[in-house]
Amino acid sequence: MTQVPGSPHTPQDAQGDGGLPGCSRHPDRPTGVRCTRCEQPICPECMVSASVGFQCPSCVRTGSGTGHPPGAAAPRTLAGSTIAADPRLITKILLGLNAAVFIAVLLNGGETGWLLRRLDLVGLVEPWPSPPYGVAEGQWYRLLTAMFLHAQIAHFAFNMLSLWWLGPPLEAALGRLRYTALYLLAGLGGSALSYLLAAQNQPSLGASGAIFGLLGATAVLLRRLNYDMKPVLILLGLNLVFTFLWPNISWQAHIGGLVVGAAVAFGMVHAPRHRRTLVHVATCLAALLAIVALVWVRTLQLLG
Template sequence: MDQVPGSPKEPQDVRGDEGLPGCHRHPDRPTGIRCTRCDQPICPECMISASVGFQCPDCVRNGAGTGHAPQAAAPRTIAGGTIAADPRLITKILLGINAALFIAVLATGGEMSELVDRLALLGLDQYGYQPVGVAAGEWYRLLTAMFLHQQIPHFAFNMLSLWWLGPPLEAALGRLRFTALYLLAGLGGSALSYLLAAQGQPSLGASGAIFGLLGATAVLLRRLNYDMKPVLILLGINLAFTFLWPHIAWQAHVGGLVVGAAVAFGMVHAPRERRTLMHVATCAVAFLAVIAVVCVRTLQLVG
């Protein structure tokens, strides 16, 4: 989503199949949001939070905002985050971490890699009797399992999804909020998998976090009054594969989806006056829910 410098002299008001006007800086992107100053349609990448509604970069740059210099100097995303020069930075870092660990796994034996034994999500031994892994106090596995992959198709599908879903969300939420969303969704997937799946075999992959991004995208599109059909169709297809394809940890997918959608809802619907407080509270509640689920399951296994 590279930003087009400047704006055309005569903004286009093209309309997509859903009848929404196109952003005046990105005419190919239908949007239901307009700048509160110039009334031109603006897409999520162009939205800058104002005291009332949203403004376009041109109005902010020209000092046509609310008249307060601090607001013009510090434009915000729809969720209140700082607008970054590179809206893909965190997505690139996450891709890099996943790629580095994937290469390390392949270099140390693939499916027989010792890294998988040490970092994958695990709660019981291979016979299903002895508590190990998370149940033995290795809680870090809830996080490290999110970045592990063993097979090329699994890795490729998750990374393509991350590259497709990540940048628009990162641009809309801001770097810090996007990072929190990704990690919490991944932890939510790990927690539900730990709770419901038979953890005699290692579980790993970024799928829980990816489903969290998918849920967050649906919430964001609904908030912006965008056409929901494409994302709902994509979500339906992915859920169908989740439950019909063998050897897929559906628990991780559902857990990530629920947590990602819930966190995104709290971020994009928080009242402007208490936005930061609501965001912190939303993330804290999600994190505490993960901790509670893990504690309950651990007590079941060691009790």
């Protein structure tokens, strides 16, 4: 885009606290927020609330809500994805998948345990029907299917409410593909740590690992945008207290999901603009390799 000297979008070299760039209209004000259309830094005074993120006054004046100013780059999310018309689509799909599996379990009636045993996360389950099955026997799909199972209505309701609350802002900030990758990797991270550290024959299921991953990612995103961290830190603290004090909760899945979700989000929102895709792919691959390594180590322990 051609820059006109003195225009609102002239690049600024000002650096504020922590190396943050200066606002494009007020260079002396450091900010971590950028216009979702032209990607210029904007301070709180210049932020104009939009359907996704914030826009600068110039983009609001020169464009309609769906296009972008002539010569300007197409609008992008904070992580560099194209802005979707429905920033809740993937979240709705995930909610639908969880609900469908939960209903399928309920419809099994007396055979509920049969379905759960074939999809939850276990090591070696010798007391259950032969042949033995589980991740240790090569059924790695259980690391994924366990993320969509809930044995109780309260467990299901709490996780789905959390998903609906945490998911859309992250989906809007990261974009659909990156958000999907983060959710799945966080859930797999929770499954992997539960598989590694939990008792050998202890079944484990639920979307909680992925939900904790979204919570960790939210904290990383708010820190990146220089927003008030107190609400999310209080929420995270309360959830961790319940994790370790409430009975029958897999703390391993919660911690695994939290760590992976925060790590993947950090790589996505802090990647250099000119190498975003490369850094994002490398971050996801590194998380996936770490998950595979944990599962491999545990499998060797069980079968060795």
